[in-house]
Amino acid sequence: MSKPLIDAQSINKTFDRLKVLDGTNFTLSEGEFVAITGKSGVGKSTLLGVLGALDPAFTGKLILNGVNAAEATSVQLAELRREFMGFIFQDFHLLPNLSAFDNVLLPAVFCGTDTKSVRNDAAAIISRLGLRNDNTPTRFLSRGERQRVASARALVNNPRVLMADEPTASLDEESEENLFDLLDSIRKEKGFAIIAVLHSKKILSRADRILTLREGILHEKHA
Numbered sequence: 001m002s003k004p005l006i007d008a009q010s011i012n013k014t015f016d017r018l019k020v021l022d023g024t025n026f027t028l029s030e031g032e033f034v035a036i037t038g039k040s041g042v043g044k045s046t047l048l049g050v051l052g053a054l055d056p057a058f059t060g061k062l063i064l065n066g067v068n069a070a071e072a073t074s075v076q077l078a079e080l081r082r083e084f085m086g087f088i089f090q091d092f093h094l095l096p097n098l099s100a101f102d103n104v105l106l107p108a109v110f111c112g113t114d115t116k117s118v119r120n121d122a123a124a125i126i127s128r129l130g131l132r133n134d135n136t137p138t139r140f141l142s143r144g145e146r147q148r149v150a151s152a153r154a155l156v157n158n159p160r161v162l163m164a165d166e167p168t169a170s171l172d173e174e175s176e177e178n179l180f181d182l183l184d185s186i187r188k189e190k191g192f193a194i195i196a197v198l199h200s201k202k203i204l205s206r207a208d209r210i211l212t213l214r215e216g217i218l219h220e221k222h223a
């Protein structure tokens with residue numbers, strides 16, 4: 001069996017005295033679609049922050065693409081986030097005054113890799129996601145359009161893992177399904193894995209595994 005993309009063991013995370021993650025384990029294999037559910041405030045976003053190397057303040061073992069996060073330098077972790085992972089945040093984190101295109105290109109601009117080929121990739125993924133008004137500042141876009149911009153930005157670097165935190169919250173059922181149809185077809189083509197915080201039963205049924213976060217631990221839901 002090939003090595004997991006993410007191997008997390010005995011992860012603990014507290015905010016002051018609030019214990020959010022309490023010795024949980026998690027592994028992610030190549031190409032898998034894992035859904036995470038759980039009540040509001042239980043720690044789903046916190047867990048994604050730890051697994052995505054966005055939050056170094058935790059204890060436990062975290063191996064990302066064979067790299068031990070505890071032993072990696074901040075430069076190595078930044079490189080992992082840039083090259084190995086793509087993020088769709090719960091509130092998207094788009095820059096409102098920049099166009100959709102510039103938001104998608106932003107990670108490349110930060111990394112100094114804003115080349116012609118990256119611009120072509122950005123244009124391709126934007127059109128694949130059906131965004132026509134990519135010159136419009138994102139503050140004018142509808143929620144569904146902003147969600148597509150966030151998805152395009154997460155995918156432009158061809159990540160091996162897509163992390164999505166309730167990407168379809170407050171969208172109507174049809175738009176939600178459309179987005180997952182698209183993400184699924186891009187996933188099948190490119191072969192990346194998905195970890196997504198989700199609630200909709202319809203979308204959950206597409207996942208390879210459903211894990212519920214409860215009392216700081218992920219519980220596997222058996223069919």
Ligand SMILES: Nc1ncnc2c1ncn2[C@@H]1O[C@H](COP(=O)(O)OP(=O)(O)OP(=O)(O)O)[C@@H](O)[C@H]1O
Binds near residue numbers: 015042044046
């Ligand atoms: N930076 C922080 N400082 C202090 N407490 C925090 C911080 N971030 C999160 N928390 C607390 O940790 C707990 C878990 O928060 P988290 O955002 O991970 O929950 P969630 O499961 O994603 O919730 P939701 O479904 O509402 O998005 C909450 O009680 C929250 O108030």
Ligand SMILES: [Mg+2]
Binds near residue numbers: 046
């Ligand atoms: Mg959350």
